Amino acid sequence: MDFLLGLSLVLILTGFARGDCDRNVGPAGTNKCVLLQPYYSRYQWATCLTDQYIRTYSEGKHECRFSSTYCWYQCMIEVHSIDEGPVYDDCACGRDAPRNVTTQPTVVTSAIPEWCFSPSGTECSWYRDCLEKRYPCKEKGNSYALDYAEKFCKLYQDHYSEFDDIGQQWIDAVRKCLQVKLVPILRPFVKATCEGIKHTAFDSHPGCYLHPDEGKPSICDIGFANWARVFWTVKSAVIQDARATFKQMLDVVQGCGSVLLDNRMQLIKLNFKKTKDNIQRRLDEIAKNVSDLISEKMSWFKRGIMHFGYPAQDRSNRNKRATDNDTDVDNLYINILIAASSEFDLNAKNIPAANISAEAIDVAKAIENGDVRVKMEDGLEFTELSVCLNYNCTETSLQVTPAPSEEIEKDGGIRASTVIIIVVAATFFLVLVALSVVVLRKMRKC
Structure with a gap:
Protein backbone atom coordinates (compact mmCIF):
# COMPACT_ATOMS: atom_id res chain seq x y z
CA MET A 1 0.00 0.00 0.00
CA ASP A 2 2.78 2.44 0.92
CA PHE A 3 4.47 1.59 -2.39
CA LEU A 4 1.29 2.43 -4.26
CA LEU A 5 0.99 5.78 -2.53
CA GLY A 6 4.60 6.61 -3.31
CA LEU A 7 4.17 5.51 -6.91
CA SER A 8 1.12 7.70 -7.20
CA LEU A 9 3.28 10.76 -6.65
CA VAL A 10 5.01 9.99 -9.96
CA LEU A 11 2.26 8.51 -12.04
CA ILE A 12 -0.21 11.17 -11.10
CA LEU A 13 1.68 13.66 -13.25
CA THR A 14 0.30 11.92 -16.33
CA GLY A 15 -3.25 12.89 -15.43
CA PHE A 16 -5.35 15.92 -16.23
CA ALA A 17 -4.04 18.63 -13.94
CA ARG A 18 -6.58 20.47 -11.78
CA GLY A 19 -4.10 21.64 -9.17
CA ASP A 20 -0.72 21.10 -7.59
CA CYS A 21 0.36 19.25 -4.47
CA ASP A 22 3.75 20.30 -3.16
CA ARG A 23 4.99 17.83 -0.55
CA ASN A 24 5.69 20.67 1.88
CA VAL A 25 2.99 23.29 1.23
CA GLY A 26 0.13 21.45 -0.51
CA PRO A 27 -2.36 23.01 -0.76
CA ALA A 28 -4.90 20.55 0.66
CA GLY A 29 -8.10 20.13 -1.31
CA THR A 30 -6.76 20.42 -4.87
CA ASN A 31 -7.73 17.64 -7.27
CA LYS A 32 -6.33 15.75 -10.26
CA CYS A 33 -7.79 13.26 -12.67
CA VAL A 34 -5.25 10.43 -12.90
CA LEU A 35 -4.64 7.04 -14.50
CA LEU A 36 -2.62 4.88 -12.12
CA GLN A 37 -1.64 1.92 -14.28
CA PRO A 38 -1.05 -0.95 -13.81
CA TYR A 39 -3.08 -0.84 -10.58
CA TYR A 40 -6.22 0.68 -12.09
CA SER A 41 -7.57 0.55 -15.62
CA ARG A 42 -9.63 3.76 -15.53
CA TYR A 43 -9.03 7.41 -14.69
CA GLN A 44 -10.02 8.48 -11.17
CA TRP A 45 -9.94 11.56 -8.98
CA ALA A 46 -7.12 12.12 -6.49
CA THR A 47 -6.96 14.82 -3.84
CA CYS A 48 -4.00 16.61 -2.28
CA LEU A 49 -4.22 15.95 1.47
CA THR A 50 -2.07 16.10 4.58
CA ASP A 51 -0.26 13.08 5.93
CA GLN A 52 -2.00 13.70 9.25
CA TYR A 53 -5.43 13.45 7.65
CA ILE A 54 -4.54 10.30 5.69
CA ARG A 55 -3.21 8.55 8.80
CA THR A 56 -6.32 9.39 10.82
CA TYR A 57 -8.81 8.60 8.10
CA SER A 58 -7.22 5.24 7.26
CA GLU A 59 -6.66 4.35 10.94
CA GLY A 60 -2.92 4.19 10.34
CA LYS A 61 -3.07 1.98 7.22
CA HIS A 62 -1.91 4.69 4.79
CA GLU A 63 0.63 7.50 4.93
CA CYS A 64 2.53 9.86 2.66
CA ARG A 65 5.89 8.59 1.38
CA PHE A 66 9.23 10.20 2.21
CA SER A 67 7.85 11.87 5.37
CA SER A 68 5.96 14.35 3.18
CA THR A 69 3.52 16.74 4.82
CA TYR A 70 1.21 16.55 1.76
CA CYS A 71 0.57 13.95 -0.93
CA TRP A 72 -2.08 12.74 -3.35
CA TYR A 73 -4.74 10.34 -2.11
CA GLN A 74 -6.73 8.53 -4.80
CA CYS A 75 -10.50 8.26 -4.55
CA MET A 76 -10.72 4.46 -4.70
CA ILE A 77 -8.54 4.10 -1.62
CA GLU A 78 -10.10 6.94 0.36
CA VAL A 79 -13.74 6.17 -0.43
CA HIS A 80 -13.75 2.41 -1.07
CA SER A 81 -10.50 1.10 0.48
CA ILE A 82 -9.56 -0.56 -2.84
CA ASP A 83 -5.91 -0.21 -3.83
CA GLU A 84 -6.12 -1.89 -7.25
CA GLY A 85 -8.58 -3.22 -9.82
CA PRO A 86 -11.87 -1.48 -10.60
CA VAL A 87 -12.62 2.23 -10.54
CA TYR A 88 -16.23 2.88 -9.54
CA ASP A 89 -18.34 5.49 -11.28
CA ASP A 90 -18.35 7.81 -8.25
CA CYS A 91 -14.53 8.04 -8.50
CA ALA A 92 -14.16 7.93 -12.29
CA CYS A 93 -13.22 11.08 -14.17
CA GLY A 94 -12.02 12.32 -17.56
CA ARG A 95 -12.82 10.08 -20.50
CA ASP A 96 -13.72 7.21 -18.16
CA ALA A 97 -16.44 9.12 -16.34
CA PRO A 98 -20.02 7.90 -16.98
CA ARG A 99 -21.99 9.95 -19.45
CA ASN A 100 -24.32 11.23 -16.75
CA VAL A 101 -21.36 12.36 -14.58
CA THR A 102 -19.43 15.53 -15.28
CA THR A 103 -15.71 15.12 -15.97
CA GLN A 104 -14.96 18.32 -14.08
CA PRO A 105 -15.47 19.18 -10.38
CA THR A 106 -18.90 20.68 -9.75
CA VAL A 107 -17.80 22.91 -6.87
CA VAL A 108 -14.96 25.38 -6.69
CA THR A 109 -12.88 24.12 -3.77
CA SER A 110 -11.30 27.51 -3.23
CA ALA A 111 -14.64 28.56 -1.70
CA ILE A 112 -13.86 26.22 1.21
CA PRO A 113 -10.87 27.06 3.48
CA GLU A 114 -7.86 24.78 3.07
CA LEU A 260 -22.03 -0.66 32.64
CA LEU A 261 -23.98 -0.48 35.88
CA ASP A 262 -23.16 0.51 39.45
CA ASN A 263 -25.06 2.13 42.28
CA ARG A 264 -25.14 5.38 40.29
CA MET A 265 -26.81 3.84 37.23
CA GLN A 266 -29.60 1.28 37.02
CA LEU A 267 -31.40 -0.65 34.28
CA ILE A 268 -35.13 -1.42 34.31
CA LYS A 269 -36.52 -3.89 31.78
CA LEU A 270 -40.16 -4.04 30.69
CA ASN A 271 -41.55 -7.10 28.91
CA PHE A 272 -44.39 -6.83 26.41
CA LYS A 273 -46.51 -9.39 24.55
CA LYS A 274 -47.91 -8.74 21.11
CA THR A 275 -51.70 -8.70 20.89
CA LYS A 276 -51.89 -7.70 17.22
CA ASP A 277 -50.00 -8.83 14.13
CA ASN A 278 -49.09 -5.30 13.10
CA ILE A 279 -47.57 -2.61 15.29
CA GLN A 280 -47.93 0.80 13.68
CA ARG A 281 -45.27 2.82 15.49
CA ARG A 282 -41.53 2.13 15.59
CA LEU A 283 -40.34 0.43 18.76
CA ASP A 284 -37.83 3.22 19.31
CA GLU A 285 -40.70 5.72 19.50
CA ILE A 286 -42.70 3.45 21.79
CA ALA A 287 -39.70 3.04 24.09
CA LYS A 288 -39.23 6.80 24.33
CA ASN A 289 -42.91 7.34 25.14
CA VAL A 290 -42.94 4.66 27.84
CA SER A 291 -39.77 6.06 29.42
CA ASP A 292 -41.18 9.60 29.34
CA LEU A 293 -44.48 8.44 30.90
CA ILE A 294 -42.77 6.73 33.84
CA SER A 295 -40.46 9.71 34.28
CA GLU A 296 -43.43 12.07 34.49
CA LYS A 297 -45.34 9.88 36.95
CA MET A 298 -42.28 9.42 39.18
CA SER A 299 -41.23 13.12 38.92
CA TRP A 300 -37.74 12.10 37.84
CA PHE A 301 -36.73 15.44 36.34
CA LYS A 302 -37.49 17.39 39.52
CA ARG A 303 -35.65 14.82 41.60
CA GLY A 304 -32.48 14.83 39.51
CA ILE A 305 -32.93 11.52 37.72
CA MET A 306 -32.09 11.12 34.02
CA HIS A 307 -33.53 8.38 31.85
CA PHE A 308 -33.11 6.82 28.42
CA GLY A 309 -35.58 4.30 27.01
CA TYR A 310 -34.78 2.09 24.05
CA PRO A 311 -36.00 -1.22 22.51
CA ALA A 312 -34.00 -4.30 23.47
CA GLN A 313 -35.50 -7.49 22.14
CA ASP A 314 -34.50 -10.94 23.36
CA ARG A 315 -31.91 -11.90 20.72
CA SER A 316 -31.78 -15.58 21.67
CA ASN A 317 -34.76 -16.46 19.47
CA ARG A 318 -34.25 -13.91 16.72
CA ASN A 319 -33.07 -14.05 13.15
CA LYS A 320 -29.45 -12.92 12.87
CA ARG A 321 -30.45 -10.08 10.57
CA ALA A 322 -33.12 -8.75 12.94
CA THR A 323 -32.83 -5.29 14.46
CA ASP A 324 -34.12 -3.61 17.61
CA ASN A 325 -37.08 -2.21 15.71
CA ASP A 326 -38.27 -5.56 14.33
CA THR A 327 -41.86 -6.42 15.27
CA ASP A 328 -42.04 -9.96 13.87
CA VAL A 329 -41.56 -11.62 17.27
CA ASP A 330 -44.10 -12.40 19.98
CA ASN A 331 -42.27 -10.83 22.94
CA LEU A 332 -40.71 -7.37 22.91
CA TYR A 333 -38.64 -5.57 25.52
CA ILE A 334 -37.98 -1.98 26.48
CA ASN A 335 -34.98 -1.01 28.59
CA ILE A 336 -34.96 2.15 30.67
CA LEU A 337 -31.54 3.26 31.87
CA ILE A 338 -31.61 5.71 34.77
CA ALA A 339 -28.80 7.68 36.40
CA ALA A 340 -28.25 10.50 38.90
CA SER A 341 -27.84 13.92 37.31
CA SER A 342 -25.61 15.00 40.18
CA GLU A 343 -23.12 12.24 39.29
CA PHE A 344 -22.85 12.41 35.51
CA ASP A 345 -24.61 15.41 33.96
CA LEU A 346 -21.98 18.14 33.62
CA ASN A 347 -24.71 20.56 32.52
CA ALA A 348 -26.56 20.17 35.81
CA LYS A 349 -26.14 22.68 38.63
CA ASN A 350 -27.40 22.41 42.22
CA ILE A 351 -29.11 19.08 41.59
CA PRO A 352 -29.94 16.94 44.64
CA ALA A 353 -28.29 13.54 44.99
CA ALA A 354 -30.45 10.56 44.08
CA ASN A 355 -30.43 6.93 45.22
CA ILE A 356 -30.77 5.20 41.87
CA SER A 357 -31.00 1.64 43.21
CA ALA A 358 -33.82 2.61 45.57
CA GLU A 359 -35.52 4.50 42.74
CA ALA A 360 -35.62 1.39 40.57
CA ILE A 361 -37.31 -0.52 43.41
CA ASP A 362 -39.82 2.32 43.87
CA VAL A 363 -40.73 2.17 40.18
CA ALA A 364 -41.31 -1.58 40.44
CA LYS A 365 -43.59 -1.13 43.46
CA ALA A 366 -45.50 1.69 41.77
CA ILE A 367 -46.08 -0.51 38.73
CA GLU A 368 -47.14 -3.46 40.90
CA ASN A 369 -49.54 -1.36 43.02
CA GLY A 370 -51.07 0.43 40.04
CA ASP A 371 -49.77 3.87 41.07
CA VAL A 372 -48.05 4.01 37.67
CA ARG A 373 -49.81 2.39 34.74
CA VAL A 374 -48.20 1.79 31.35
CA LYS A 375 -51.03 1.89 28.86
CA MET A 376 -50.23 0.44 25.45
CA GLU A 377 -52.28 1.24 22.35
CA ASP A 378 -49.92 -0.29 19.80
CA GLY A 379 -50.93 -3.95 19.91
CA LEU A 380 -48.74 -4.60 22.95
CA GLU A 381 -49.61 -5.83 26.45
CA PHE A 382 -47.31 -4.98 29.37
CA THR A 383 -46.59 -8.23 31.23
CA GLU A 384 -43.58 -7.86 33.55
CA LEU A 385 -40.98 -5.46 34.95
CA SER A 386 -37.48 -6.47 36.06
CA VAL A 387 -34.85 -4.54 37.98
CA CYS A 388 -31.60 -5.71 36.39
CA LEU A 389 -28.27 -6.42 38.04
CA ASN A 390 -26.32 -6.37 34.75
CA TYR A 391 -26.67 -4.74 31.35
CA ASN A 392 -27.99 -7.89 29.64
CA CYS A 393 -30.48 -8.39 32.49
CA THR A 394 -29.53 -12.04 32.90
CA GLU A 395 -29.58 -11.39 36.66
CA THR A 396 -32.33 -9.45 38.44
CA SER A 397 -32.96 -8.17 41.95
CA LEU A 398 -36.73 -7.89 41.55
CA GLN A 399 -39.48 -8.93 39.14
CA VAL A 400 -43.08 -7.74 39.33
CA THR A 401 -46.22 -7.96 37.24
CA PRO A 402 -48.24 -4.81 36.60
CA ALA A 403 -51.48 -4.18 38.47
CA PRO A 404 -54.65 -5.11 36.57
CA SER A 405 -55.94 -2.45 34.24
CA GLU A 406 -58.36 0.13 35.60
CA GLU A 407 -61.13 -1.40 33.49
CA ILE A 408 -60.60 -4.82 35.05
CA GLU A 409 -60.45 -3.36 38.54
CA LYS A 410 -63.60 -1.34 37.88
CA ASP A 411 -65.38 -4.40 36.52
CA GLY A 412 -64.18 -6.41 39.51
CA GLY A 413 -65.42 -3.71 41.86
CA ILE A 414 -68.86 -3.74 40.24
CA ARG A 415 -69.04 -7.51 40.54
CA ALA A 416 -68.04 -7.38 44.22
CA SER A 417 -70.69 -4.73 44.95
CA THR A 418 -73.33 -6.83 43.25
CA VAL A 419 -72.43 -9.87 45.33
CA ILE A 420 -72.61 -7.85 48.53
CA ILE A 421 -76.03 -6.49 47.62
CA ILE A 422 -77.31 -9.97 46.82
CA VAL A 423 -75.98 -11.35 50.10
CA VAL A 424 -77.52 -8.50 52.12
CA ALA A 425 -80.85 -8.87 50.32
CA ALA A 426 -80.90 -12.60 50.84
CA THR A 427 -80.10 -12.21 54.54
CA PHE A 428 -82.85 -9.60 54.92
CA PHE A 429 -85.29 -11.92 53.15
CA LEU A 430 -84.42 -14.83 55.45
CA VAL A 431 -84.87 -12.62 58.51
CA LEU A 432 -88.33 -11.58 57.28
CA VAL A 433 -89.27 -15.19 56.66
CA ALA A 434 -88.12 -16.17 60.14
CA LEU A 435 -90.08 -13.32 61.73
CA SER A 436 -93.16 -14.25 59.71
CA VAL A 437 -92.97 -17.84 60.96
CA VAL A 438 -92.70 -16.68 64.60
CA VAL A 439 -95.68 -14.34 64.20
CA LEU A 440 -97.86 -17.06 62.59
CA ARG A 441 -97.08 -19.53 65.41
CA LYS A 442 -98.09 -16.99 68.05
CA MET A 443 -101.34 -16.24 66.21
CA ARG A 444 -102.23 -19.93 66.12
CA LYS A 445 -101.67 -20.27 69.83
CA CYS A 446 -104.03 -17.40 70.42
Missing part, protein backbone atom coordinates in the same frame (compact mmCIF):
# COMPACT_ATOMS: atom_id res chain seq x y z
CA TRP A 115 -7.93 23.72 6.74
CA CYS A 116 -11.32 22.09 6.12
CA PHE A 117 -9.61 19.22 4.28
CA SER A 118 -7.43 18.25 7.26
CA PRO A 119 -9.39 19.09 10.43
CA SER A 120 -7.68 18.85 13.80
CA GLY A 121 -10.94 18.39 15.71
CA THR A 122 -10.20 21.36 17.95
CA GLU A 123 -12.38 23.71 15.89
CA CYS A 124 -16.10 23.09 16.33
CA SER A 125 -16.66 25.73 13.64
CA TRP A 126 -15.58 23.08 11.07
CA TYR A 127 -19.19 21.97 10.79
CA ARG A 128 -20.41 25.49 10.04
CA ASP A 129 -17.49 26.85 7.99
CA CYS A 130 -16.78 23.68 6.01
CA LEU A 131 -19.57 21.09 5.92
CA GLU A 132 -22.53 23.49 6.05
CA LYS A 133 -20.81 25.81 3.57
CA ARG A 134 -20.41 22.94 1.11
CA TYR A 135 -23.93 21.63 1.72
CA PRO A 136 -26.31 24.33 3.07
CA CYS A 137 -28.76 21.89 4.66
CA LYS A 138 -30.01 24.25 7.39
CA GLU A 139 -32.20 26.07 4.89
CA LYS A 140 -33.79 22.69 4.11
CA GLY A 141 -34.42 21.99 7.80
CA ASN A 142 -32.17 18.94 7.86
CA SER A 143 -28.67 19.99 8.90
CA TYR A 144 -26.60 17.39 10.74
CA ALA A 145 -23.79 19.95 10.93
CA LEU A 146 -25.71 22.62 12.84
CA ASP A 147 -28.57 20.68 14.45
CA TYR A 148 -26.37 18.04 16.03
CA ALA A 149 -22.63 17.87 15.31
CA GLU A 150 -21.68 21.44 16.24
CA LYS A 151 -23.60 21.21 19.52
CA PHE A 152 -22.09 17.80 20.25
CA CYS A 153 -18.59 19.20 19.65
CA LYS A 154 -19.16 22.27 21.83
CA LEU A 155 -20.42 20.18 24.74
CA TYR A 156 -17.11 18.37 24.79
CA GLN A 157 -15.32 21.69 24.53
CA ASP A 158 -17.30 23.40 27.31
CA HIS A 159 -16.70 20.58 29.82
CA TYR A 160 -13.22 19.56 28.72
CA SER A 161 -11.53 20.35 32.04
CA GLU A 162 -13.96 18.13 33.95
CA PHE A 163 -12.54 14.94 32.37
CA ASP A 164 -9.33 13.28 33.49
CA ASP A 165 -6.25 13.03 31.24
CA ILE A 166 -7.23 9.84 29.43
CA GLY A 167 -10.75 11.14 29.00
CA GLN A 168 -9.41 14.33 27.42
CA GLN A 169 -7.20 12.34 25.04
CA TRP A 170 -10.23 10.34 23.93
CA ILE A 171 -12.37 13.46 23.48
CA ASP A 172 -9.69 15.14 21.34
CA ALA A 173 -9.34 12.05 19.16
CA VAL A 174 -13.10 11.50 18.76
CA ARG A 175 -13.80 15.11 17.78
CA LYS A 176 -11.08 14.87 15.16
CA CYS A 177 -12.23 11.46 13.90
CA LEU A 178 -15.87 12.54 13.48
CA GLN A 179 -14.79 15.47 11.31
CA VAL A 180 -12.21 13.52 9.32
CA LYS A 181 -14.76 10.85 8.40
CA LEU A 182 -16.88 13.52 6.72
CA VAL A 183 -14.06 15.18 4.75
CA PRO A 184 -14.58 13.02 1.60
CA ILE A 185 -18.06 14.55 1.28
CA LEU A 186 -16.39 17.92 0.69
CA ARG A 187 -14.78 16.73 -2.53
CA PRO A 188 -15.91 18.83 -5.52
CA PHE A 189 -16.77 15.70 -7.51
CA VAL A 190 -19.03 14.32 -4.74
CA LYS A 191 -22.75 15.05 -4.65
CA ALA A 192 -24.23 14.18 -1.27
CA THR A 193 -27.75 14.74 0.09
CA CYS A 194 -28.59 16.20 3.48
CA GLU A 195 -30.15 12.93 4.60
CA GLY A 196 -27.19 10.99 3.23
CA ILE A 197 -24.76 13.17 5.19
CA LYS A 198 -26.69 12.47 8.39
CA HIS A 199 -26.59 8.70 7.81
CA THR A 200 -22.88 8.77 6.94
CA ALA A 201 -22.12 10.82 10.05
CA PHE A 202 -24.09 8.65 12.49
CA ASP A 203 -22.62 5.49 10.96
CA SER A 204 -19.12 6.80 11.72
CA HIS A 205 -19.77 7.22 15.46
CA PRO A 206 -19.20 3.62 16.64
CA GLY A 207 -15.87 3.38 14.81
CA CYS A 208 -14.72 6.73 16.16
CA TYR A 209 -15.62 5.72 19.72
CA LEU A 210 -13.61 2.52 19.44
CA HIS A 211 -10.69 3.62 17.21
CA PRO A 212 -10.64 7.43 17.11
CA ASP A 213 -7.01 7.85 16.00
CA GLU A 214 -3.73 5.99 15.78
CA GLY A 215 -2.22 5.51 19.24
CA LYS A 216 -5.18 7.15 21.01
CA PRO A 217 -7.35 5.54 23.72
CA SER A 218 -10.57 3.72 22.85
CA ILE A 219 -13.83 4.25 24.69
CA CYS A 220 -13.02 0.85 26.24
CA ASP A 221 -9.95 2.40 27.88
CA ILE A 222 -11.36 5.57 29.43
CA GLY A 223 -13.23 4.07 32.39
CA PHE A 224 -16.82 4.08 33.62
CA ALA A 225 -16.94 7.65 34.93
CA ASN A 226 -15.60 9.24 31.74
CA TRP A 227 -17.91 7.53 29.27
CA ALA A 228 -20.92 7.92 31.60
CA ARG A 229 -20.28 11.68 31.80
CA VAL A 230 -20.06 11.88 28.02
CA PHE A 231 -23.27 9.90 27.56
CA TRP A 232 -25.47 11.70 30.08
CA THR A 233 -24.11 15.20 29.44
CA VAL A 234 -24.92 14.92 25.75
CA LYS A 235 -28.25 13.22 26.53
CA SER A 236 -29.28 16.03 28.90
CA ALA A 237 -28.72 18.60 26.16
CA VAL A 238 -31.72 17.12 24.31
CA ILE A 239 -29.90 17.35 20.99
CA GLN A 240 -32.11 16.76 17.97
CA ASP A 241 -31.78 13.39 16.21
CA ALA A 242 -29.32 12.12 18.80
CA ARG A 243 -31.15 9.02 20.07
CA ALA A 244 -29.36 6.77 17.60
CA THR A 245 -26.01 7.98 18.90
CA PHE A 246 -26.92 7.23 22.53
CA LYS A 247 -27.87 3.65 21.66
CA GLN A 248 -24.71 3.29 19.56
CA MET A 249 -22.56 4.35 22.49
CA LEU A 250 -24.25 1.87 24.84
CA ASP A 251 -23.78 -0.94 22.32
CA VAL A 252 -20.12 -0.04 21.81
CA VAL A 253 -19.36 0.08 25.55
CA GLN A 254 -21.22 -3.18 26.06
CA GLY A 255 -18.91 -4.74 23.48
CA CYS A 256 -15.92 -3.63 25.56
CA GLY A 257 -16.92 -6.04 28.31
CA SER A 258 -16.91 -3.12 30.73
CA VAL A 259 -19.07 -2.73 33.81
